[in-house]
Amino acid sequence: MASFGKEFTTEMERIERFYPNKQAMLLPALHAAQxxxxxxxxxxxxxxxxxxxxxxxxxKEVATFYHMxxxxxxxxxxxxxxxxxxxxxxxxxxxxxxxxxxxxxxxxETTPDGNFTISEVECLGSCGTAPVCQINDDYHENFxxxxxxxxxxxxx
Amino acid sequence: MPNIVVDxxxxxxxxxxxxxxxxxRAKNVIPRYCYHEGLSIVAQCRMCLVEIEGQKKLxxxxxxxxxxxxxxxxxxxxxxxxxxxxQEFLLANHPLDCPICDQAGECSLQENSYKxxxxxxxxxxxxxxxxxxxxxxxxxxxMNRCIHCTxxxxxxxxxxxxxxxxxxQRGNNTAIVTIDDKPLQTAYAGGLADVCPVGSLTTKDFRxxxxxxxxxxxxxxxxxxxxxxxxxxxxxxxxxYRLEPRENQEVNKWWMCDEGRYGxxxxxxxxxxxxxxxxxxxxxxxxxxxxxxxxxxxxxxxARSIGLLVAADATLEEVVALKKSFPQAEFFSFSIGxxxxxxxxxxxxxxxxxxxxxxxxxxEEAGFKPFSSFDPKNFDLCxxxxxxxxxxxxxxxxxxxxxxGMGLFFKEELTxxxxxxxxxxxxxxxxxxxxxxxxxxxxxxxxxxxxxxRPLENxxxxxxxxxxxxx
Numbered sequence: 001m002a003s004f005g006k007e008f009t010t011e012m013e014r015i016e017r018f019y020p021n022k023q024a025m026l027l028p029a030l031h032a033a034q035x036x037x038x039x040x041x042x043x044x045x046x047x048x049x050x051x052x053x054x055x056x057x058x059x060k061e062v063a064t065f066y067h068m069x070x071x072x073x074x075x076x077x078x079x080x081x082x083x084x085x086x087x088x089x090x091x092x093x094x095x096x097x098x099x100x101x102x103x104x105x106x107x108x109e110t111t112p113d114g115n116f117t118i119s120e121v122e123c124l125g126s127c128g129t130a131p132v133c134q135i136n137d138d139y140h141e142n143f144x145x146x147x148x149x150x151x152x153x154x155x156x
Numbered sequence: 157m158p159n160i161v162v163d164x165x166x167x168x169x170x171x172x173x174x175x176x177x178x179x180x181r182a183k184n185v186i187p188r189y190c191y192h193e194g195l196s197i198v199a200q201c202r203m204c205l206v207e208i209e210g211q212k213k214l215x216x217x218x219x220x221x222x223x224x225x226x227x228x229x230x231x232x233x234x235x236x237x238x239x240x241x242x243q244e245f246l247l248a249n250h251p252l253d254c255p256i257c258d259q260a261g262e263c264s265l266q267e268n269s270y271k272x273x274x275x276x277x278x279x280x281x282x283x284x285x286x287x288x289x290x291x292x293x294x295x296x297x298x299m300n301r302c303i304h305c306t307x308x309x310x311x312x313x314x315x316x317x318x319x320x321x322x323x324x325q326r327g328n329n330t331a332i333v334t335i336d337d338k339p340l341q342t343a344y345a346g347g348l349a350d351v352c353p354v355g356s357l358t359t360k361d362f363r364x365x366x367x368x369x370x371x372x373x374x375x376x377x378x379x380x381x382x383x384x385x386x387x388x389x390x391x392x393x394x395x396x397y398r399l400e401p402r403e404n405q406e407v408n409k410w411w412m413c414d415e416g417r418y419g420x421x422x423x424x425x426x427x428x429x430x431x432x433x434x435x436x437x438x439x440x441x442x443x444x445x446x447x448x449x450x451x452x453x454x455x456x457x458x459a460r461s462i463g464l465l466v467a468a469d470a471t472l473e474e475v476v477a478l479k480k481s482f483p484q485a486e487f488f489s490f491s492i493g494x495x496x497x498x499x500x501x502x503x504x505x506x507x508x509x510x511x512x513x514x515x516x517x518x519x520e521e522a523g524f525k526p527f528s529s530f531d532p533k534n535f536d537l538c539x540x541x542x543x544x545x546x547x548x549x550x551x552x553x554x555x556x557x558x559x560x561g562m563g564l565f566f567k568e569e570l571t572x573x574x575x576x577x578x579x580x581x582x583x584x585x586x587x588x589x590x591x592x593x594x595x596x597x598x599x600x601x602x603x604x605x606x607x608x609x610r611p612l613e614n615x616x617x618x619x620x621x622x623x624x625x626x627x
Contacts, residue, residue: 042336055319055320055335056335057319057320057321057322057335058319058322060322060324060335061322061323061324064324064325064326065323065325065326
């Protein structure tokens, strides 16, 4: 068992008093673990289960339920395109194709250099500024091909 | 008592009871998938939606408590449309493999489809498919048929008390799995096939053995331990196919363990002795019943002291018959796990007991002494009675001067016996057991005695009355 870093443990200790029991801390624990390790591997699930003293099954059902937890390693920049109706009507499909061409990968894949991942997510709750792309934790609203090119250029 | 009105029928309820249970008492069975009386309520399948007068939205009957004067309608157009809609959604991904599905004939999805569903499907797309997966020694999973009711997950949590089944992923991709595909740990895994409303989880033991509509049932008692779980024996043409728990709130609630569930195969074992057998000479000789009675009488006549060792799965009726037939004899009981019933204790959180016999208390109440005080050398003749699943200590007959075996014996157990008179196993006879709580429980015979086996009472009365033929 690999133990978590100091950031994880201080965060857990900080929030513990807000939760009725350790199991309730599962979501923040998953977020903190993902922030530390980049993705939620099988052994990370076990580590979280050990840390919170709950069965690993409880971790797995939650981790697989939410798309924001990556069960495979993702690139340094994770381009998460919303493809629900508002974004789709405002041209998200075109954006996705452009990103795929530009990075030379398909939806759900990661570039060989480990820089970019393209993924599709459900509604990001920002329909008023569609189309939206969430890159790691940042929203890019009213997105278009030029903006995408610019962002991708800056990131390389 | 407060009342509710379900489809015009007034029904009384106790405070806190849910509509679905109260309606069931009025013979109005509201369709359900996720709801099971023995499991916690999640109200997620939306199949039990009903209309309550004065409320705008349909409510789930499984989670809504009754209030006095509540008027519930289960047959309005709104309810029918909603239920048909749920049914259609569930069938979107469900394969139409009823002809090869073991659940067919006792499948909630099938029944509700007839009663509440549409005739046709509008779903033209690919259905999700999975391959069948082994879930340990008891259960096989067919994920294609799953309707995500999560009863199995709650069953593992609440009955098995091991959180080992989970719903992985979500939405259309939801899959019921054990973690890392580990085999199920619970000793109650067979119950998953009972709670599963569709053919997704089936027991490997019963899978592909028999169409359920050919099965006849008999109410019986499990003879696997002193708990005395109430069970239903399903059988056809003299063969037992499966045991299932029968609800009894005071004994086993809705459940039974795997050990009991699969503990019937000895009845039809090919090595079971099925005809009276004379072992006095070096070669085994099968006898007919009148020869056998004569042989037994010969053995009994020469004996001045008789000791009986009775396995504690003899029924109270058999005990009475034995006492009557051997008024001078000494009686000893034998059970596996414990010597006396006071040593008996629970071996897990739910049902299983240390005493692996169903009627030790009954035998003790009849004055039987414990096995520890039994010495076969003290008697001219020992009678070993094995009336069910409990196996007598191997080779004990060798210590006896002369011995008769009555009941259920296997060919490999005959060393030392002089004569074997085959009698019935638990599922071939009717009778009464006293369980660990001291509760007397009667059960009915499920199948006819196998081979030439006869009820023990008949064998005994033929011994005491030479004129009367056995059987």
